[in-house]
Amino acid sequence: MPEFLNILNLDAHYGDFQALYGITLHVDPGEVIAIIGANGAGKSTLMRSVSGLMKDGAEAIRFQGQKIGALRADQVAARGIALVPEGRQLFPSLSVEENLILGGQLGRKGPWSLKRIYDLFPILEERRHQPSTSLSGGQQQMVAIGRALMANPDLVMMDEISLGLAPVIIKQIYEALPGIVGQGMAAIIVEQDISKALSVSRRVYCLQEGRVSLEGASNSVSREEISRAYFGV
Amino acid sequence: MDWLNAIIQGTLLGGLYALFAAGLSLIFGVMRLVNIAHGDLIVLAAYLALSVVTATGIGPLWALVIVVPAMAVIGYVLQRGILNRVMGEDILPPLLVTFGLAVIIQNALLLGYSADPQKLDAGWLETASVKIGPFALGLLPLLTFAVAVVVVWGLQWMFYHTALGRAFRATSDKQDIAQLMGLNRAHVFGLAMAIALAVTAIAGVLLGIRTSFDPSIGGSRLIFGFEAVIIGGLGNLWGTLAGGVILGVAQAVGAKIDPGLQILAGHIVFLAILAIRPRGFFPRIDG
Amino acid sequence: MSSQMSKSLYVTRVSRASSVAMVVGALIALTLIAAPWWAGRAEMRLMAEIFLYISLASLWNLLAGYAGLVSVGQQAYVGLGGYALFGLTMLGGVPPVPAIAVTGVLGALIAMPVALLIFRLRGAYFAIGTWVVAEVFRLTAAQISALGGGSGTSLSPAIIKSLADGRDAREALTYWLALGLCLVVIGAVVVFLRSRAGLALTAIRDNELASKSLGINIWRTKFFVYVITGGLTALTGALISLQKIRISPDAAFSTNDWTAFVIFIVVIGGIGTIEGPIIGTLIFFALRQTLADLGTIYLIILGALAIGIMLRAPKGLWGLVRERFGIELFPLSRRVRGQDD
Numbered sequence: 001m002p003e004f005l006n007i008l009n010l011d012a013h014y015g016d017f018q019a020l021y022g023i024t025l026h027v028d029p030g031e032v033i034a035i036i037g038a039n040g041a042g043k044s045t046l047m048r049s050v051s052g053l054m055k056d057g058a059e060a061i062r063f064q065g066q067k068i069g070a071l072r073a074d075q076v077a078a079r080g081i082a083l084v085p086e087g088r089q090l091f092p093s094l095s096v097e098e099n100l101i102l103g104g105q106l107g108r109k110g111p112w113s114l115k116r117i118y119d120l121f122p123i124l125e126e127r128r129h130q131p132s133t134s135l136s137g138g139q140q141q142m143v144a145i146g147r148a149l150m151a152n153p154d155l156v157m158m159d160e161i162s163l164g165l166a167p168v169i170i171k172q173i174y175e176a177l178p179g180i181v182g183q184g185m186a187a188i189i190v191e192q193d194i195s196k197a198l199s200v201s202r203r204v205y206c207l208q209e210g211r212v213s214l215e216g217a218s219n220s221v222s223r224e225e226i227s228r229a230y231f232g233v
Numbered sequence: 234m235d236w237l238n239a240i241i242q243g244t245l246l247g248g249l250y251a252l253f254a255a256g257l258s259l260i261f262g263v264m265r266l267v268n269i270a271h272g273d274l275i276v277l278a279a280y281l282a283l284s285v286v287t288a289t290g291i292g293p294l295w296a297l298v299i300v301v302p303a304m305a306v307i308g309y310v311l312q313r314g315i316l317n318r319v320m321g322e323d324i325l326p327p328l329l330v331t332f333g334l335a336v337i338i339q340n341a342l343l344l345g346y347s348a349d350p351q352k353l354d355a356g357w358l359e360t361a362s363v364k365i366g367p368f369a370l371g372l373l374p375l376l377t378f379a380v381a382v383v384v385v386w387g388l389q390w391m392f393y394h395t396a397l398g399r400a401f402r403a404t405s406d407k408q409d410i411a412q413l414m415g416l417n418r419a420h421v422f423g424l425a426m427a428i429a430l431a432v433t434a435i436a437g438v439l440l441g442i443r444t445s446f447d448p449s450i451g452g453s454r455l456i457f458g459f460e461a462v463i464i465g466g467l468g469n470l471w472g473t474l475a476g477g478v479i480l481g482v483a484q485a486v487g488a489k490i491d492p493g494l495q496i497l498a499g500h501i502v503f504l505a506i507l508a509i510r511p512r513g514f515f516p517r518i519d520g
Numbered sequence: 521m522s523s524q525m526s527k528s529l530y531v532t533r534v535s536r537a538s539s540v541a542m543v544v545g546a547l548i549a550l551t552l553i554a555a556p557w558w559a560g561r562a563e564m565r566l567m568a569e570i571f572l573y574i575s576l577a578s579l580w581n582l583l584a585g586y587a588g589l590v591s592v593g594q595q596a597y598v599g600l601g602g603y604a605l606f607g608l609t610m611l612g613g614v615p616p617v618p619a620i621a622v623t624g625v626l627g628a629l630i631a632m633p634v635a636l637l638i639f640r641l642r643g644a645y646f647a648i649g650t651w652v653v654a655e656v657f658r659l660t661a662a663q664i665s666a667l668g669g670g671s672g673t674s675l676s677p678a679i680i681k682s683l684a685d686g687r688d689a690r691e692a693l694t695y696w697l698a699l700g701l702c703l704v705v706i707g708a709v710v711v712f713l714r715s716r717a718g719l720a721l722t723a724i725r726d727n728e729l730a731s732k733s734l735g736i737n738i739w740r741t742k743f744f745v746y747v748i749t750g751g752l753t754a755l756t757g758a759l760i761s762l763q764k765i766r767i768s769p770d771a772a773f774s775t776n777d778w779t780a781f782v783i784f785i786v787v788i789g790g791i792g793t794i795e796g797p798i799i800g801t802l803i804f805f806a807l808r809q810t811l812a813d814l815g816t817i818y819l820i821i822l823g824a825l826a827i828g829i830m831l832r833a834p835k836g837l838w839g840l841v842r843e844r845f846g847i848e849l850f851p852l853s854r855r856v857r858g859q860d861d
Contacts, residue, residue, distance in 0.1 A: 074418075077413055093402040102403050105416070315831070336776070337820050337824060463641070
């Protein structure tokens with residue numbers, strides 16, 4: 001198996017508080033995995049660690065054969081990892097199009113361009129010159145996804161992209177997902193919505209109180225296993 | 234007619250104050266940093282120009298070719314070498330560090346150039362004037378005001394129409410997320426300080442041609458720039474220009490009443506505006 | 521065993537170091553009060569100057585280190601105190617000692633409208649706002665022709681003589697006034713920081729979230745701190761001008777003397793601690809005695825030292841000592857202790 005993303009025994013701390021305990025997981029090239037878990041299980045902390053926003057575990061994270069744990073977020077991004085952060089986090093002073101262009105500013109080669117993002121989410125083209133904050137929640141989420149894709153990453157991580165959105169919108173975004181990740185790009189989908197997460201992924205990890213409590217193929221884990229891993233009962 | 238003349242002269246003086254203020258406004262906008270050493274950096278630029286002029290014999294405006302990039306480099310190195318280490322939620326460390334820098338620059342200038350007042354000699358430009366109706370407008374004040382308009386316009390254009398400006402706005406909005414997009418915060422901040430000090434170089438040279446200067450005058454230049462920023466409203470460069478003009482007019486009118494009142498009148502108008510319009514006349518609306 | 525343990529635990533602010541420090545402090549205070557009987561004139565003048573700098577530094581530290589009000593314009597109140605003293609005695613005919621007391625009240629009264637105005641500025645802009653106020657005061661003082669306008673004036677010999685009979689008595693009085701003020705300022709800072717409002721300020725400084733649950737009106741507390749600091753700084757300024765006997769706008773409102781030095785003192789000693797300003801002042805004077813010949817270089821060294829400390833040890837020298845040995849000379853922090861500790 002070629003090495004892609006390997007995390008081995010990752011710990012993470014906020015001051016005195018330890019948020020992750022010895023996380024071990026891997027993603028293969030082009031693979032989509034899901035990470036599920038309750039609030040506070042450490043999912044977002046894991047995303048922050050991998051993306052370089054938290055600099056724990058210099059040795060723990062390897063990406064395409066290189067240690068990236070000690071790198072700054074911009075250096076991690078340059079190596080081909082993009083994050084769709086929880087809560088979308090668009091730049092309010094930038095228009096929709098500027099947000100997208102900024103996402104692609106590292107100039108990595110790949111299939112994604114403004115035009116392709118607009119093909120995927122036509123509404124964004126109509127709103128391209130509006131301030132990003134004037135959009136609805138779902139449209140903002142499309143911008144956030146588009147912004148990450150513009151980086152043409154080898155691995156895209158999506159943190160709770162369905163949070164706070166209407167079911168119709170969630171459905172729409174998840175229907176677009178196979179078209180996004182079906183191009184050789186690997187993905188980590190972090191979700192609280194378990195069935196959505198399982199439906200798009202090949203394998204799933206469940207986190208509980210900062211530890212991996214379950215790991216398995218998405219189509220074979222049972223409901224009971226998940227609820228035990230999820231709630232620890 | 235004398236009064237109208239004072240107002241016109243004050244307006245032109247406002248251009249210089251806007252130049253003092255523009256760099257201050259830019260770095261506050263990008264990284265929420267207030268640089269107490271800003272005034273002393275203006276004076277440093279004037280002295281650099283003096284040295285260039287003395288060494289090469291070229292005119293002070295030509296010296297800009299050297300002083301502007303030199304100040305930009307100083308700005309970048311200063312930001313990456315020192316200021317970036319104290320940037321954060323707590324405003325105290327950057328404030329105290331820039332305060333220390335102000336004292337160091339001031340005393341280093343004292344050491345290198347003595348306390349004697351100096352001046353940049355721009356020859357005929359200093360005395361030339363244009364007659365418009367009943368008013369004789371000095372060519373230098375007119376040029377200064379025109380430069381201020383061009384600089385403000387240029388900064389505004391850079392901020393809203395270039396990749397660098399986009400990076401500045403994104404970093405100003407959300408530093409973490411901008412970093413995720415591949416922008417290195419430390420570098421972006423360094424560039425912002427470089428541009429701010431490039432503008433400072435222009436301000437310093439025009440100041441040095443207009444009046445004599447010595448190492449101790451930095452503090453009041455910082456204050457004038459600061460007053461222009463607050464009167465105009467934080468984060469709005471055209472507002473900063475307007476703020477500079479209001480301050481310049483207040484000072485010119487004050488000087489007309491009594492020469493001893495020039496500076497005081499400017500401060501009092503500033504405090505009055507702070508009392509009635511604490512957010513300035515043109516506060517930034519987009520967040 | 522465990523029940524016995526829980527019985528013998530109690531909460532206190534007093535530590536062994538602070539108890540020892542109290543006793544030693546009292547002895548030092550007595551020795552200092554007796555200085556006119558054992559010290560020469562030059563030493564007394566130097567000590568008085570040290571006391572006045574400790575006052576300025578402690579007051580600035582209360583503002584910036586505890587209340588988050590970073591002022592670079594406290595020279596406004598130093599100069600105000602000096603000019604008020606000269607005005608009251610030379611123009612108003614008030615005897616010097618009561619006039620000194622009045623300068624404190626005046627400083628506090630003037631600080632009120634100033635606070636209303638500059639509290640509108642946030643964070644770092646507040647700092648420059650305080651500077652503008654100081655400039656306004658300085659330029660206004662330069663307009664008072666009765667006190668010599670821009671070139672200033674000297675205290676008339678008659679007023680100096682009215683202070684006390686004989687030169688030694690006058691020297692002793694100005695010395696005691698400076699010492700007394702210094703003790704009052706340190707005492708006031710300690711008392712304030714131990715009060716509910718003072719604890720709240722410290723909590724806010726250390727943790728922004730805490731402020732919401734404390735039920736203390738932050739704005740009013742900061743206003744109070746600013747006003748009291750203004751009054752006490754004016755009082756210090758009055759004593760400084762009494763010591764110098766001369767006053768001029770540039771010296772009385774000097775940014776270097778009353779703000780730059782004071783900030784460096786506090787930063788070097790340790791901002792946000794009571795001990796910091798005292799230790800910083802002692803270091804400052806020790807450096808001054810040895811490096812004063814260097815003139816401008818002395819200021820450059822001080823500035824560089826302050827920057828270095830902000831970068832490497834933002835809590836200053838006292839912060840380093842406290843971190844390493846855990847001592848505190850003033851009983852401020854509450855600790856849990858066993859009965860026989």
